[in-house]
Amino acid sequence: MYVWEFAALKPYWGLIWQGLLVTVFYTVTTVVAGLVIGLTVGILRTTAPRWVTMPLRLYIEVFRCTPLLVQLVWVYYALPVLIGVDMTPAMACFIALSLYAGSFYAEIFRGGIEAVDVGQWEAGRAIGMRRGKIFRRIVLPQATQVMIPSFINQTIMQLKNTSLVSVVAVGDLLYQGSVITASSYRPLEVYTTIAVLYFVVLFPLTLIADQVELRMGAHR
């Protein structure tokens, strides 16, 4: 019978805390960057001419259909060689995670925008509104509503996906876990603790998401 010994982690709480901060930091920054990329690409894909949308489609599919782990490694090791710049692990992680998130968010935005009935555009035009204003005031608020569940889902995935930054030795929660495991020989306690921490951060997010969804859908 295995004897759980969580007390063995006591000397490592500082490291775990540090790892958690790094994880949250990467999640927040890459979600924000991913949203900017996603919104821009998503809007362009619904409105721009074909010569713009085709390369964007290529970007989206490349990042959606290849493993994030490979993207991270590629941005860290291959990109510096190709474009001749120095790449810190932190920068590589930020770029890869943002582009990855952006590709998924772009599709969520596009889907949300296209789900809005064309009659809404027409109603806006019929009262003399111009395209940009119709988009901002009529279409986007309705699209946002449709997007919220997928958006939250993707953001939760993003936080968990940041665990991959440990492969290029960025000190996130999972990376610290492997470091602690190596010195404490307590992998079960370490990884269980880490799983609980991920859960504690993410679960409230899903509750907030439920509330937002409820509030925004109040008129339905």
Next chain:
Amino acid sequence: MNANGATLVASNIHKAFGDHEVLKGVSLSVARGEVVTLIGASGSGKSTFLRCLNLLEMPQQGELAIGTHKFTFGKGMRAANDAKLALLRRSVGMVFQHFNLFPHMSVLSNITEGPVQVKGMAQSEANELGRDLLAKVGLADKADTYPSRLSGGQKQRVAIARALAMKPDVMLFDEPTSALDPELVGEVLSVIRGLAAEGMTMVLVTHEMAFAADVSTRVGFMNAGVMAEIGTPEETIRQPRSERLKAFLSRFHEAS
């Protein structure tokens, strides 16, 4: 207003979707205060023609003049830009078959959206205007309700109020009662009748023959992309000349 006193003049409007020629040179001139109803079988082009009057559909050939807004369509003509189209549409109200209310806004906000966002009216002034219009269409108590809570007839009356809020020179109605349950048609028609009595210039596409006969100054019968007959309700509906129109009207009499 144009030299001949008409508020709206559409001349020789052509529109094709791909190879399918929907409008083959349709002309219509509407004087101030006139109510012109367009009837015809589905696919005759009447809704497309109506949508050409506020340029939700862009004609490929022809001319359109509403008030001071003038457009010429054809090969080599520059396409009208978004700003110019928006200016035209300020003075042309439109009511859609499927209402197209903004579901994320209250009834009052639906009505004030145009005046505030397009004309730059102060919100308080727009609210007052909105409440007046709601009272006019008999929905004074629904200002803070969301569209999803309304019946079809109520939605359509809100849509009419929303269009009126822009104080248009012309109102277009695209089959305004076709999506309604039969018992709700009357309330919408009576609002439209009220507008006609006030002298609002209107172009309607409808299948309500009795209403058309009653409220219109002229009735046009469209068939296969042309204005086959147009005249007073008496002429068009009671004394149809062409066999096509006779056949169309008799199908209606059988149905009702």
